[in-house]
Amino acid sequence: MTFPPDFWQDLWLTVRLAFISTLLLLVIGIPVAQWLVRGKGRIPLIAEAMLTLPIVLPPTVIGFYLLAIFAPHTLPGALWARVFGQPLAFSFPGLVVGSVIYSLPFAIQPFRAGLAGVSRELIDVARISGASPLDTFWHVTLPLARNGIAAGAVLSFAHTLGEFGVVLMLGGSIPGKTKVVSITLYDEVQKMNYSSAHACSAILLVLAFILIFTVTLLQRRCPAE
Amino acid sequence: MRLWSPFLLLLMLAQPARSGEITVAAAADLTFCMPQIDAAFQKANPGAVVKVSFGSSGNFFSQIRSGAPFDVFLSADSQYPHDLAKDGLADTPITYAEGRLVLWTMDAGLELSHGLSALRDPAIKHIAIANPDHAPYGRAAKAALEHEHLWDELKPKFVFGENIAQTAQFVQTGNAGAGLVAMSLVVAQPPERAGHFYEIPGDAYPPLEQAAALTGVGRGKPFARAYLEFLKSNTARQILRQFGFHEPAPLTQTGTP
Numbered sequence: 001m002t003f004p005p006d007f008w009q010d011l012w013l014t015v016r017l018a019f020i021s022t023l024l025l026l027v028i029g030i031p032v033a034q035w036l037v038r039g040k041g042r043i044p045l046i047a048e049a050m051l052t053l054p055i056v057l058p059p060t061v062i063g064f065y066l067l068a069i070f071a072p073h074t075l076p077g078a079l080w081a082r083v084f085g086q087p088l089a090f091s092f093p094g095l096v097v098g099s100v101i102y103s104l105p106f107a108i109q110p111f112r113a114g115l116a117g118v119s120r121e122l123i124d125v126a127r128i129s130g131a132s133p134l135d136t137f138w139h140v141t142l143p144l145a146r147n148g149i150a151a152g153a154v155l156s157f158a159h160t161l162g163e164f165g166v167v168l169m170l171g172g173s174i175p176g177k178t179k180v181v182s183i184t185l186y187d188e189v190q191k192m193n194y195s196s197a198h199a200c201s202a203i204l205l206v207l208a209f210i211l212i213f214t215v216t217l218l219q220r221r222c223p224a225e
Numbered sequence: 226m227r228l229w230s231p232f233l234l235l236l237m238l239a240q241p242a243r244s245g246e247i248t249v250a251a252a253a254d255l256t257f258c259m260p261q262i263d264a265a266f267q268k269a270n271p272g273a274v275v276k277v278s279f280g281s282s283g284n285f286f287s288q289i290r291s292g293a294p295f296d297v298f299l300s301a302d303s304q305y306p307h308d309l310a311k312d313g314l315a316d317t318p319i320t321y322a323e324g325r326l327v328l329w330t331m332d333a334g335l336e337l338s339h340g341l342s343a344l345r346d347p348a349i350k351h352i353a354i355a356n357p358d359h360a361p362y363g364r365a366a367k368a369a370l371e372h373e374h375l376w377d378e379l380k381p382k383f384v385f386g387e388n389i390a391q392t393a394q395f396v397q398t399g400n401a402g403a404g405l406v407a408m409s410l411v412v413a414q415p416p417e418r419a420g421h422f423y424e425i426p427g428d429a430y431p432p433l434e435q436a437a438a439l440t441g442v443g444r445g446k447p448f449a450r451a452y453l454e455f456l457k458s459n460t461a462r463q464i465l466r467q468f469g470f471h472e473p474a475p476l477t478q479t480g481t482p
Binding site: 067071072086089168171172173174186187189 | 281283284287350351353356358359383384385386387395398399400401
């Protein structure tokens with residue numbers, strides 16, 4: 001098995017992208033999921049449908065919109081360039097934005113299931129005993145929802161490792177900056193270096209299996225024990 | 226309702242194979258001129274229906290080797306069709322055009338008249354080129370930049386398109402400040418999106434001889450044969466010229482390069 005040149009650099013970049021995207025998804029996803037669970041009326045329903053869209057949306061749609069909206073001559077593009085010192089396309093932060101959007105439902109759905117499984121009575125007990133809503137959420141709800149949250153985090157991580165379409169459209173295949181392993185694999189196939197393509201695929205396959213196995217384990221343990 | 230579903234499934238699975246239909250795999254630099262070529266071909270050959278797929282030549286090469294059902298392959302280079310012919314997967318290729326490489330930008334303030342050295346401008350953060358590892362225009366771009374001793378200096382600015390059409394899209398959306406792309410993609414742009422360009426002198430890169438071949442799948446189809454003949458006709462040549470291609474060298478029946 002021969003690895004393509006700079007394979008370990010590409011793999012490290014991929015892992016970094018997945019890790020940062022997962023952290024952001026935890027920060028954004030948990031409050032949003034809690035709001036979806038507790039919120040009343042039609043707005044949370046519409047929001048949930050919108051947040052679930054990336055499951056069915058072709059990644060190329062996300063890539064295209066990001067390229068168009070954040071092109072340097074547009075207002076969002078100019079603002080982005082001012083904050084990050086470089087345009088969104090062909091940059092690592094740009095890939096992070098793409099990945100977060102792309103993996104959003106894979107984080108929020110398990111978060112939501114975990115949070116919804118927390119018994120209402122336990123929360124009421126904590127509130128009656130004098131705990132503030134934030135304290136209750138932090139010390140009662142979150143620990144009880146931990147399996148769902150962990151499943152969502154691992155799933156987001158795994159999903160970002162497998163990302164291809166968004167990166168192909170936004171990335172520009174820059175070694176060390178935007179060339180993730182799925183792109184390396186694609187380039188190696190195009191170069192007809194099938195043995196290094198096999199090496200990339202095998203690593204991705206093993207990683208994906210370990211991660212999905214972890215999710216399965218987490219989901220077996222009942223969310224509301 | 227339940228009675229209907231098997232029929233519905235059959236209906237969706239069935240692909241009506243029209244007798245006059247041929248499938249063409251075309252390199253991405255032909256994106257804009259193919260509709261005209263196909264229309265002219267269909268007019269000259271009543272009953273023929275041309276279906277085109279666009280992509281990178283390297284990708285089509287692998288796909289045809291794996292048995293993809295393309296009848297005709299129009300590559301952006303001559304190596305891929307010749308390699309297919311060598312393996313018996315295609316007939317002897319013909320050279321139908323010669324591609325031209327241009328430096329293209331949407332930035333009206335960028336002075337291109339001195340050629341590639343314009344890319345040194347610090348305002349140009351990203352330079353789009355096709356991936357030189359597998360795209361013919363990428364190889365040409367790399368050769369031209371090396372010819373000017375700019376390859377190593379500009380390396381940190383490069384972004385790589387998967388094929389030449391994606392490379393052009395990077396430039397056109399302004400996400401890359403400039404790029405080295407196919408003239409055929411630039412001259413086809415509407416004026417408000419045309420930007421401006423500079424043609425790279427032909428001696429700076431090996432000629433982009435583009436060859437086409439009838440694949441093993443297409444051998445039995447008269448319209449597929451006719452399509453290859455049509456590429457040699459004056460009508461096809463004229464359309465290709467309009468889209469910025471050069472005429473191929475006089476001999477159309479090329480040997481192995």
